[in-house]
Amino acid sequence: MKGLVFERNLARFAASRLVSAVGGSGRGVALGPLRLTDVEAPELPGPDWHRVRPLLAGICGSDLSTLDGRSSRYFEDVVSFPFVPGHEVLGVIDEDDGATHARGATGEGGGARVVVEPVLGCVARGIDPPCPACARGRTGGCERVAFGHLAPGLQIGFCADTGGGWSAGGLVAHESQLHPVPDSLSDDDAVMVEPTACAVHAALDAAVDPGATVAVLGAGTLGLCTVAAMAHLRTPGTLLVGARYAHQRRLAEELGADVVVDPDQLTRAVRRRSRSLEFSNTLTGGADVVVDCVGSDQSLAQALAMVRPRGRVVLVGMPGRVTVDLASLWHREVSISGAYAYGTELVDGTHRRTFDIAMEVVAATGLGRLVSARYPLERFEEALAHAGAAGSRGAVKVVFDLRRPAMRATPSVTRGAARRQQDRPTSRTTARPKKGSPP
Numbered sequence: 001m002k003g004l005v006f007e008r009n010l011a012r013f014a015a016s017r018l019v020s021a022v023g024g025s026g027r028g029v030a031l032g033p034l035r036l037t038d039v040e041a042p043e044l045p046g047p048d049w050h051r052v053r054p055l056l057a058g059i060c061g062s063d064l065s066t067l068d069g070r071s072s073r074y075f076e077d078v079v080s081f082p083f084v085p086g087h088e089v090l091g092v093i094d095e096d097d098g099a100t101h102a103r104g105a106t107g108e109g110g111g112a113r114v115v116v117e118p119v120l121g122c123v124a125r126g127i128d129p130p131c132p133a134c135a136r137g138r139t140g141g142c143e144r145v146a147f148g149h150l151a152p153g154l155q156i157g158f159c160a161d162t163g164g165g166w167s168a169g170g171l172v173a174h175e176s177q178l179h180p181v182p183d184s185l186s187d188d189d190a191v192m193v194e195p196t197a198c199a200v201h202a203a204l205d206a207a208v209d210p211g212a213t214v215a216v217l218g219a220g221t222l223g224l225c226t227v228a229a230m231a232h233l234r235t236p237g238t239l240l241v242g243a244r245y246a247h248q249r250r251l252a253e254e255l256g257a258d259v260v261v262d263p264d265q266l267t268r269a270v271r272r273r274s275r276s277l278e279f280s281n282t283l284t285g286g287a288d289v290v291v292d293c294v295g296s297d298q299s300l301a302q303a304l305a306m307v308r309p310r311g312r313v314v315l316v317g318m319p320g321r322v323t324v325d326l327a328s329l330w331h332r333e334v335s336i337s338g339a340y341a342y343g344t345e346l347v348d349g350t351h352r353r354t355f356d357i358a359m360e361v362v363a364a365t366g367l368g369r370l371v372s373a374r375y376p377l378e379r380f381e382e383a384l385a386h387a388g389a390a391g392s393r394g395a396v397k398v399v400f401d402l403r404r405p406a407m408r409a410t411p412s413v414t415r416g417a418a419r420r421q422q423d424r425p426t427s428r429t430t431a432r433p434k435k436g437s438p439p
Helices: 010-023 061-068 073-078 187-191 193-205 221-233 246-254 263-274 297-306 327-332 354-365 377-388
Strands: 002-006 034-038 049-058 089-093 113-116 171-174 178-180 213-217 238-242 259-261 287-292 307-315 335-338 344-347 350-353 371-375 397-401
Touching: 002 377, 010 061, 034 377, 049 113, 049 187, 061 377, 089 187, 113 187, 113 193, 178 354, 187 193, 187 354, 193 221, 193 344, 193 354, 213 221, 213 263, 213 297, 221 238, 221 246, 221 354, 238 263, 246 259, 259 263, 263 287, 263 297, 287 297, 297 307, 297 327, 307 327, 344 354, 350 354, 371 377, 377 397
Parallel strands: 213 238, 213 287, 238 259, 287 307, 307 335, 371 397
Antiparallel strands: 002 034, 049 089, 049 171, 049 397, 089 113, 113 178, 344 350
């Protein structure tokens, strides 16, 4: 079976980094260490593991960072080579492996449709007793991601022993990682559950008080999912979003944002909303919480400039090595926290799986609409270039479609083609204040 394999090859890695830096994200893949080849299905690591055949597999920003050579060297020791990428996975349980996992909706070939929770924590690694984080249900903070009976790997899709979603040969997952998909969710909805779970964790972990002013930087997949989760699960007084493209602004409004502006106008919008003054490019007041869904030098600097004293900046977009002046953080006693992955959340005094909450958010807000383009594996170079330029091309989420040809959406690139002629960067400001809020 064909699959995409990422190998350790420093020369190809350097070539991909150079081309991507010059030509744009995803453009260096032809020269990089990713190749389409025959892939053997991985062996089942134990009795509680099951084979999963992918139907749809998303292309994530972390995937692009890895392929572009931009990911932090911090991750080198928690990845094992060669690996099949793909951690945003909707698939079907292989009926031939004797799986007894609770059945969800029937998918292609008669198997149960499932979404994969890819983090490889202590339970999946066969480590007993589990680390303190896993014991609390915070599998995203597992302390044993390089240990146990599996090769190192933060997640399925970055581990040599598990396979990943970018392969027709399938992957293996522990039964604790499999979530049945209800009939009410379409395939497009279901493949959005994993990125939505990241956003749900961020929204619930951001300590947003009722009536707070929240600013979200970035309106790609993760930013829009965060807007949806924040609007659905929290009660901010005002939710402001910086979105570069017209289709992103439209979606942010539809998903619950109150004020949507170009990114370079977001600080000004926060200043007006908080009635702040400005000095040294920093607001005297500002947003109670700023959620950075970009993870760059510029976005983090902007977040620090617009958060109020003793406010909080939450990093949801994966950062790498950044250079930022932290004097304002020290002087204004700002807190910065990361929001990675998922596990179990405390909601109204009850512990719930993040993926269960994410399914509810996807269903309630229609996040399947963010799936903008679908490609077969054979067109992986086109797919990755499209994902790397998704915003400028009027897209949000680009996925690999591994369903049978008859099951695939036609055409492969869909949704809003007529609108894309007008989805170009502009300086227009769109504001939709809540009733009763000041103009």
